Amino acid sequence: MAYSDKVMDHYENPRNVGNFDKEDSHVGTGMVGAPACGDVMRLQIKVSDDGVIEDACFKTYGCGSAIASSSLVTEWVKGKTLEEASTIKNSDIAEELALPPVKIHCSVLAEDAIRSAINDLKSKKEKVKEEH
Amino acid sequence: MSDPLQQNYFELYGCPQQFSVDSQLLAQRYLELQQQYHPDRFVTASEEQKRLSLQWTARVNDAFQTLKQPLLRASYLLTLLGYPLDAADTAMDGDFLLQQMELRERLENIAAEADPLQALDEIRLRLQQDEEALFQRLEQRFAEGSAHSLRQAGEDVKQMKFLQRLREEVNEREEQLLG
Incomplete structure (x- = not known):
């Protein structure tokens, strides 16, 4: 199957591959997996005290579309507030990357990953509040 | 007939x-x-x-x-029993995904290890143990047969797919190392 130019670009030059310290209170970690194909994705965000995403990174073990979807999302969320980032839809990702229907689940995975990272950060903050 | x-x-x-x-x-x-x-x-x-x-x-x-094939059989049986797998569900046990991530990271960097083939065997052994444990768990859950058990069995089947995928990747990596 032929990948679109944008998928190839992200696949060959993935942006923001890496990891942040999971224990850092400013870091939210999203970890998701696609049972349909066995892809695993980790997406992390570093968030300032006023709720702006300053940095993001990912590591994905999966196909080109899954790598491109997560790479794109790390670019998109930078500079956004948590609320803005949570409105990113898998359809936006799929459209930007021109994903074919059989690869839509890769964009769903990336959307779920950013959600999961945001939730992780929120639950961390609530824990901190409870402890005080 | x-x-x-x-x-x-x-x-x-x-x-x-x-x-x-x-x-x-x-x-x-x-x-x-x-x-x-x-x-x-x-x-x-x-x-x-x-x-x-x-x-x-x-x-x-x-x-x-x-x-x-145990994996296909389990999926099929779950569908028959009214608990079909939701392949679009990406939320999985966090510890399981973390382990999967770590194993894949190790596999990715395996060429840098002192003895890459030995390391591959270690991963393979680990996978085999995990698969056997999952297999036994599945047998218990199906034998038990409650709604809760069958939903858990669905989670087990999903996990088994990740293990199977990783096993394929281990085999590919081995071919690369030997080739």
């Missing part, structure tokens, strides 16, 4: 509808069914019978492939 197209795979093979199957019985029934429905036996039959015999043979084959 009941119509194979109306029977589920377990019924077709005369196996109890459960996760454990007798693989010897399965193979034996496969041969019997193949003979019984083989298109050669319908050479002089009507066109409709010929067409049906092709469909029967295909069904006998599909059923065999599904019943003999």
